[in-house]
Amino acid sequence: MSKKNQIALLSGIVIALAFLSRWTVGHQGFFQGALIIASLLGILPIAIQAYQALRVKVVSIDVLVTIAVLGAFVIQNFEESAIVTFLFLFGAYLEQRTLNKTRSAIKELVEMAPETALKQMDDGEFVEVDVDEVEVGDLLLVKTGAKVPVDGTVLSGEGSVNEASITGESIPVAKEQGSTVFAGTILDNGTLQIVAERVGEDTTFGRIIELVEEAQDSKSEAERFIDRFSKYYTPAVLVIGFLVWLISRDLELAITILVLGCPGALVIGVPVSNVAGIGNGARHGILLKGSEVIGDFSRVDTIVFDKTGTLTMGNPSVAEAEYYGDDLGQARSYLASIERESDHPLAKAVLEYLGETTFYPVEGTEVVKGEGIVALVDGRRVAVGNAALMEREQVAFSPQNRADLERLEREGNSLVLTSVDGELKILLGVRDQIRPGVKDDLARLKRLGVKNLVMLSGDNQGTVDLVSRELGLTEAHGNMLPEDKSAYITKLMEQGKIVAFVGDGVNDSPSLALAQIGIAMGGGTDVAIETSDVVLMNSQFSRLPHALGLAKATARNMKQNIIIAVGVVLVLLAGVLLSEWVNMSIGMLVHEGSILVVILNGMRLLSFKLRS
Amino acid sequence: MKSATIQLETLACPSCMQKIEAAVKAVKGVNAPSVKVLFNSSKVKLDFDEQQVSIEDIENAITKVGYEVQKSKVK
Numbered sequence: 001m002s003k004k005n006q007i008a009l010l011s012g013i014v015i016a017l018a019f020l021s022r023w024t025v026g027h028q029g030f031f032q033g034a035l036i037i038a039s040l041l042g043i044l045p046i047a048i049q050a051y052q053a054l055r056v057k058v059v060s061i062d063v064l065v066t067i068a069v070l071g072a073f074v075i076q077n078f079e080e081s082a083i084v085t086f087l088f089l090f091g092a093y094l095e096q097r098t099l100n101k102t103r104s105a106i107k108e109l110v111e112m113a114p115e116t117a118l119k120q121m122d123d124g125e126f127v128e129v130d131v132d133e134v135e136v137g138d139l140l141l142v143k144t145g146a147k148v149p150v151d152g153t154v155l156s157g158e159g160s161v162n163e164a165s166i167t168g169e170s171i172p173v174a175k176e177q178g179s180t181v182f183a184g185t186i187l188d189n190g191t192l193q194i195v196a197e198r199v200g201e202d203t204t205f206g207r208i209i210e211l212v213e214e215a216q217d218s219k220s221e222a223e224r225f226i227d228r229f230s231k232y233y234t235p236a237v238l239v240i241g242f243l244v245w246l247i248s249r250d251l252e253l254a255i256t257i258l259v260l261g262c263p264g265a266l267v268i269g270v271p272v273s274n275v276a277g278i279g280n281g282a283r284h285g286i287l288l289k290g291s292e293v294i295g296d297f298s299r300v301d302t303i304v305f306d307k308t309g310t311l312t313m314g315n316p317s318v319a320e321a322e323y324y325g326d327d328l329g330q331a332r333s334y335l336a337s338i339e340r341e342s343d344h345p346l347a348k349a350v351l352e353y354l355g356e357t358t359f360y361p362v363e364g365t366e367v368v369k370g371e372g373i374v375a376l377v378d379g380r381r382v383a384v385g386n387a388a389l390m391e392r393e394q395v396a397f398s399p400q401n402r403a404d405l406e407r408l409e410r411e412g413n414s415l416v417l418t419s420v421d422g423e424l425k426i427l428l429g430v431r432d433q434i435r436p437g438v439k440d441d442l443a444r445l446k447r448l449g450v451k452n453l454v455m456l457s458g459d460n461q462g463t464v465d466l467v468s469r470e471l472g473l474t475e476a477h478g479n480m481l482p483e484d485k486s487a488y489i490t491k492l493m494e495q496g497k498i499v500a501f502v503g504d505g506v507n508d509s510p511s512l513a514l515a516q517i518g519i520a521m522g523g524g525t526d527v528a529i530e531t532s533d534v535v536l537m538n539s540q541f542s543r544l545p546h547a548l549g550l551a552k553a554t555a556r557n558m559k560q561n562i563i564i565a566v567g568v569v570l571v572l573l574a575g576v577l578l579s580e581w582v583n584m585s586i587g588m589l590v591h592e593g594s595i596l597v598v599i600l601n602g603m604r605l606l607s608f609k610l611r612s
Numbered sequence: 613m614k615s616a617t618i619q620l621e622t623l624a625c626p627s628c629m630q631k632i633e634a635a636v637k638a639v640k641g642v643n644a645p646s647v648k649v650l651f652n653s654s655k656v657k658l659d660f661d662e663q664q665v666s667i668e669d670i671e672n673a674i675t676k677v678g679y680e681v682q683k684s685k686v687k
Binding site for chain 1: 622624625628630631634635638650651652653655676677678
């Protein structure tokens with residue numbers, strides 16, 4: 001490759017000297033001589049490539065160019081032959097440079113793969129080994145600044161890890177004994193000893209890389225058509241050129257057609273948009289699995305969401321709190337002391353909400369089934385539970401209390417009441433809360449042209465309606481089993497809608513696989529990554545509008561590139577047939593130029609950002 | 613039957629794919645329908661019969677049509 005570039009440079013210099021001498025000295029002999037040298041230099045590498053192609057029975061562009069240049073020699077037009085070979089070589093150099101740019105995003109991702117690991121040997125010492133030599137069960141040491149080499153569990157030590165390579169989000173995550181760590185993430189500070197659980201290509205990062213690598217080269221039906229087409233296209237151009245020469249006896253016209261016929265921008269245009277679009281996604285924690293997916297996704301008009309874990313956080317938390325009377329710090333401590341000993345699902349949410357507080361010893365605990373707990377704390381009778389328990393404890397409700405109770409229930413909360421010595425102190429509303437920002441994200445999706453936003457959930461219709469109203473969804477259905485969900489998606493598709501399903505892959509993988517576009521909110525769960533078409537790493541719902549915008553931009557970019565490529569060929573053909581201005585050099589210039597234009601156009605996708 | 617992934621120098625021209633594909637498919641012992649040339653990742657993936665042909669022979673076929681092989685992985 002580098003030799004080819006040197007030849008291009010040399011031939012360029014000789015051509016420049018030739019023209020310089022013509023304009024200054026005006027020596028025709030030197031001018032011609034220099035151009036002959038430049039032509040010979042330039043044609044050499046192209047002819048070698050043509051020969052190599054012909055040996056495996058492929059009529060490549062090199063073959064067309066070589067024949068065209070030989071033709072130019074025959075009619076002794078050395079100016080054309082020199083410029084055409086130079087442009088062809090120089091164009092190839094520029095293409096390589098710019099192509100490397102469009103591929104850079106994915107390359108950066110691949111290069112984040114860990115290469116070495118500090119592995120504990122039989123003598124207990126840690127030794128640096130190649131990451132391929134690490135096996136499941138090995139004990140590894142990760143030092144500050146190093147990459148985590150495998151997926152595993154922290155055995156000892158603590159530190160904070162940058163998981164940007166997996167999630168696209170460079171917020172440090174704290175790790176301690178028992179935490180899970182992922183290959184390819186970077187230990188910002190601290191030291192960890194970890195046990196390898198998945199190594200090499202089996203790690204989450206390994207699979208992501210493999211999927212992205214496959215995605216960037218996956219082809220749509222249209223591309224496969226272009227590929228088949230171009231296989232016959234080049235030989236056809238050769239035949240046409242020959243026929244033109246036979247009929248018109250005009251060699252100049254015939255070789256001009258050979259150069260004009262070079263397919264370039266058409267074949268390269270779509271893959272370039274594809275790789276740049278997927279690269280942008282990879283940088284933002286979005287995995288788009290190939291150009292087919294991008295095409296379908298860009299036309300989506302209906303998005304179906306699973307409720308729990310997708311639109312909501314997936315685990316209950318305290319949404320509202322009301323306090324009555326005084327001594328409230330005390331009451332909070334009593335509540336925390338009782339909940340600390342409970343394994344009720346709501347207890348965890350309550351404790352998380354209360355945070356740091358003083359704990360008291362709890363005595364005489366009495367569990368009332370379906371209602372709550374009564375116990376003696378700090379010598380006072382404390383009851384924690386629902387309204388029925390309060391009644392049993394003969395707690396008197398004020399009108400204000402009743403109004404609050406009704407309101408919280410209406411909003412879909414489960415209620416946790418706390419009374420101290422028969423007096424209501426705290427009223428908590430616990431529910432599965434909507435993810436922060438989801439409302440704005442859904443509005444963005446609508447602005448991007450999604451007509452129907454549908455929520456399907458296993459919860460009761462009341463809860464579902466509440467969430468739906470708050471988020472401004474177009475449809476919401478409750479009481480749905482997983483099979484009901486997939487049946488509903490089938491129904492939507494039968495109505496001719498293009499459906500995307502967004503789920504976490506835990507119990508909705510049939511729906512993920514069924515919808516035209518399955519979008520997994522994957523915190524790295526295997527099933528979700530495999531069965532879906534689009535993966536939002538680390539369950540980042542906020543990535544969804546960017547993903548859709550990106551798919552649309554990429555699909556648009558591909559179309560632009562096809563139009564540029566076909567348009568250029570048509571203009572050149574018209575030029576050659578209808579006017580005098582197109583010759584071989586101009587043909588090559590426009591041809592190489594159009595290739596660069598489609599690459600540069602594709603490159604724009606690397607910096608794509610959703611306007612909010 | 614073994615499968616190989618061959619990493620090439622960066623592929624820049626789309627017509628090189630045709631050349632490489634034809635060259636690899638022509639090697640005896642290579643399962644022709646399995647040959648895939650990946651343009652953007654500059655890789656060749658293929659299945660071959662290790663009794664009939666070695667990975668070095670396949671690499672040579674690619675070098676002969678003018679492309680540098682960086683490394684190969686056989687599984």
